[in-house]
Amino acid sequence: MCIKYTTMKNNNEQQILKIIKYTPPIFIILVSLCITLFLYFENKSIFLEEKKRIENEYIQANKKNIKNEVNRVYNFIKHLQKTTEAELKKSIKSRVYEAHSIATNIYNKNKDSKSKEEVFELIRNALSPIRFNEGRGYFFIDDVKGNKLVYPIDMTIEGNNLFEYKDANGYKFIQTIS
Numbered sequence: 001m002c003i004k005y006t007t008m009k010n011n012n013e014q015q016i017l018k019i020i021k022y023t024p025p026i027f028i029i030l031v032s033l034c035i036t037l038f039l040y041f042e043n044k045s046i047f048l049e050e051k052k053r054i055e056n057e058y059i060q061a062n063k064k065n066i067k068n069e070v071n072r073v074y075n076f077i078k079h080l081q082k083t084t085e086a087e088l089k090k091s092i093k094s095r096v097y098e099a100h101s102i103a104t105n106i107y108n109k110n111k112d113s114k115s116k117e118e119v120f121e122l123i124r125n126a127l128s129p130i131r132f133n134e135g136r137g138y139f140f141i142d143d144v145k146g147n148k149l150v151y152p153i154d155m156t157i158e159g160n161n162l163f164e165y166k167d168a169n170g171y172k173f174i175q176t177i178s
Contacts, residue, residue: 088133095132099139102126120149128152146174 103123110119127139141150146163163174
C-alpha cells in the first residue's frame, strides 16, 4: 500500500509541478496577446480617425484652392471677353469707316459721269467680295425703309423689305437703326 500511495502522491506532485511550471507562461502569453490585440485595435482606431481628419483637411484645402483657381480663370475670361469685345467693336467700326470711305470715293469720282444706278452697282461690286474677321465679317447695305440692297452672303434676300424682321430674341434691328 505504501508503494501505491507514493506513486499516487508522486503523480499528483508531478501534475502540480507541471501546473506551476506551465500556467504562468501560458497566463503571461494570454495576457500579452490580449494587451497586444487591445493596443492593435486601439491604434487602428486612432489611425483611421487621424486618416479621416487628414482627408477632410486635404479636401477642404483643395476645395478652397479649386474655388480660388476657378474664380481666377472666370475673372480672366470675363476680362478677356470685355477686351475682345472692345477690340472687335473698334475693328468693326474701323472697317465700316473704310467701307464708307470706299463708297464715298466711288460716288465722288463717278457722280457726274454715271447714273445713280451705275454708281450704286460700282459700290456694290467693290464692297460685296470684301470679308474680314477671318471671313466672318462682310458689308451689307440697307436703305432707311428697311430694303435690303446688298447682302453678299445670301443674295436671295436682296430687294426684300425687312423692316418688320425680328431676330430670335424679338429684337427689330432694322427699326432700331432707322
